[in-house]
Amino acid sequence: MIKNLLISPFQKFVKIESLSGIMLFGATIIAMILANSSFAQDYESIWQYEIGIKTAHFELSKPLLLWINDGLMAIFFFLIGLEIKREVMIGDLNDLKKASFPIFAALGGMIVPISIYVFLNSDPATSHGWGIPAATDIAFSLAILQLLGKRVPISLKVFLAAFAIVDDIGAVILIAVFYSTGIKWLLLIIAIAIVALLIFLSKRNIYSKYLFFAGGVIVWLLFLKAGFHPTVAGVLLAFTIPLRQKVDVATYADNLCDIVADFKDACKSCPGPVLTREQVDYIDDLEDWTNKVQSPLQHLEHNLHNWVAYFVIPIFAFANAGVTFKTGGDLNYTLIFIIMISLFAGKSIGVTLITWLATKLKLTAMPGRMKLSQLVGVSFLAGVGFTMSIFISNLAFVDHPEVMNSAKIGIISGSLLSGITGFLILRLTSKKEDTSG
DSSP states (O other): OHHHHHHHHHHHHHHHHHHHHHHHHHHHHHHHHHHTSTTHHHHHHHHTOEEEEEOSSOEEEEEHHHIIIIIIHHHHHHHHHHHHHHHHHHSTTSSHHHHHHHHHHHHHHHHHHHHHHHHHOOOGGGGGGGGGGGOOOHHHHHHHHHTTGGGSOHHHHHHHHHHHHHHHHHHHHHHHHHSOOSOOHHHHHHHHHHHHHHHHHHHTTOOOHHHHHHHHHHHHHHHHHHTSOHHHHHHHHHTTSOOOOSSOHHHHHHHHHHHHHHHHHHHHHOOSSSOOHHHHHHHHHHHHHHHHHSOHHHHHHHHHHHHIIIIIHHHHHHHHOOOOOOOGGGSOHHHHHHHHHIIIIIHHHHHHHHHHHHHHTTSOOOOTTOOHHHHHHHHHHTTOOHHHHHHHHHHHTTTOGGGHHHHHHHHHHHHHHHHHHHHHHHHHHOOGGGOOO
């Protein structure tokens, strides 16, 4: 029973991420078709359409593409921050023994691909793209894993999700440290001070979603104007959201039973279609207790997950994946090859090698029922970098737009090759009887 309570929410998470991966794939295909059709100019012009506010003393005007990459993606990073906080405090990353295996996997999956990129690249114009192969797309990778159905154990999916979350932490650090330029430190300090104030209020049991939302908008704007990528603000703001409940589950259950019993008694005296004042009061009490038992972090994470999975990420892909497959000198084939190899070989070698070494040195242990062949298969799935890799390429090549198209082709090619290879390895080495655990 307890195991089912723990597994069911994760299975729902996997289902959402898997469908999101399918939508992501669909949005990518449509974007590439439009970018290489007679509608290519219209497709490009839509994303360059300016939207914003301009006054005598204030201006906030950006192309639609940047509103998506800086605004909508801040919501995506806010959700990542919520997931990171939950995992660190009560999830698979809340103790070093449980977290060590995905941590070593993520370290290997970042260090080796970055090293391969740096080693192979000799062009100064593309040197700043070293962070591109460090990322893993959890939606795409889990969608591929889900295609295998009962051939893979739930523990393998848990490992991939935990690995991707640690990988996201690394990607956020890369963006914050290496891909933010021209910092206006006073604005950044003010933003961090507001974040600190929100954390202080949260610790003192003072939480209002309206106050925190207003503070979040201000922090996002300050990060944007400070030259520090505003998506990082999304992660920081997630850590201001309280995880605790106002009442525990046992107290809630007791009051729930009392309210239900009283409500049933009230229904006997008034069975009509219109509720009495007494019945409405019981419903209000139920809503009040339900709000108290829900963790604000869990509530936000639950409500945002569908929006991010089914709207934010597909829109991002539709806006950014429209690569043009030109020939001749318009494409940087060296960059395409470097990114493709860094994702395909770098991730698979890095994840497998580092976790194998850490296991041999007894620094960690492979999760139960996971086989080495399955680890190798998942390590290839880690090479599906799509969403985060494209996001980092936008930051890395902002001053070299001529190589952006080639970078995206490299990301798509490397992700596709990694995904197919990982699927085939897992398909050939896993049997249906391996599903438990």
